[in-house]
Amino acid sequence: MTGFSTDSPKLDPREVHFRVPGPHRGLSLFLRYLAPNREAISPPKPVLYVHGGTFPSALSIAHRFDGRSWRDELCHAGFHTWGLDFHGFGDSDPYPEMAGPAEAIPPLGRAADCSRQLENAVRFIADYHRSPRISYRLPVISRCGRVNRAAYHVWGGRCRHTSFAANRGRPSCGAWRDARAGASVSGF
Numbered sequence: 001m002t003g004f005s006t007d008s009p010k011l012d013p014r015e016v017h018f019r020v021p022g023p024h025r026g027l028s029l030f031l032r033y034l035a036p037n038r039e040a041i042s043p044p045k046p047v048l049y050v051h052g053g054t055f056p057s058a059l060s061i062a063h064r065f066d067g068r069s070w071r072d073e074l075c076h077a078g079f080h081t082w083g084l085d086f087h088g089f090g091d092s093d094p095y096p097e098m099a100g101p102a103e104a105i106p107p108l109g110r111a112a113d114c115s116r117q118l119e120n121a122v123r124f125i126a127d128y129h130r131s132p133r134i135s136y137r138l139p140v141i142s143r144c145g146r147v148n149r150a151a152y153h154v155w156g157g158r159c160r161h162t163s164f165a166a167n168r169g170r171p172s173c174g175a176w177r178d179a180r181a182g183a184s185v186s187g188f
Contacts, residue, residue: 008032008091011062012071020124022087023116030091031121032057032083036075046080046125047135050118056090057083080129084121086114 008017012034019028049070051060061071061083074081085092086109097105122134 011058017091018124020120022093023113023120024087024095027087027093027095029087029093029117029121030057030085031124032062034071034075034081036078036080038076038078044080044129044131045078045135046082046129046131047074048082048084048121048125050084054089056085058090082121082125084118086117
């Protein structure tokens with residue numbers, strides 16, 4: 001089921017779309033990929049931007065303000081840049097439960113489920129680039145629901161799913177790094 005996707009409009013002529021298996025049987029995740037616009041860094045430096053459960057990649061990393069997006073900046077810096085749409089958002093498959101009334105089903109896309117979706121995306125990207133390490137960027141939400149800082153994280157080594165809360169908010173993968181919003185992309 002892993003393969004190119006041509007259903008979604010490209011936001012850049014060089015953009016490539018992928019559909020990869022999600023953690024739910026029969027559902028696929030949508031990944032948006034843009035290669036660096038200069039000679040690739042060796043070894044490749046893939047970065048995955050993860051906004052969260054309410055914005056698709058087309059409206060987050062790939063959205064251009066005054067003709068420039070965050071993705072454009074990362075590609076210009078030499079990164080292989082990826083965006084993920086979680087199930088139920090953007091071009092990823094919706095949960096089957098979404099066909100019914102919202103009040104009849106429990107909340108979908110909880111942290112444990114999203115971490116499994118993220119793991120599937122990271123594995124695909126690592127295999128695609130033959131890279132043992134993936135950087136990703138996501139906003140960190142405070143307890144009151146506001147973005148209080150941007151975090152940059154690097155996953156290296158073998159990923160496995162365990163409880164996110166049991167690891168004090170850190171994934172169960174090696175090579176974790178967290179830098180404040182002022183960190184430059186050169187730190188990846």
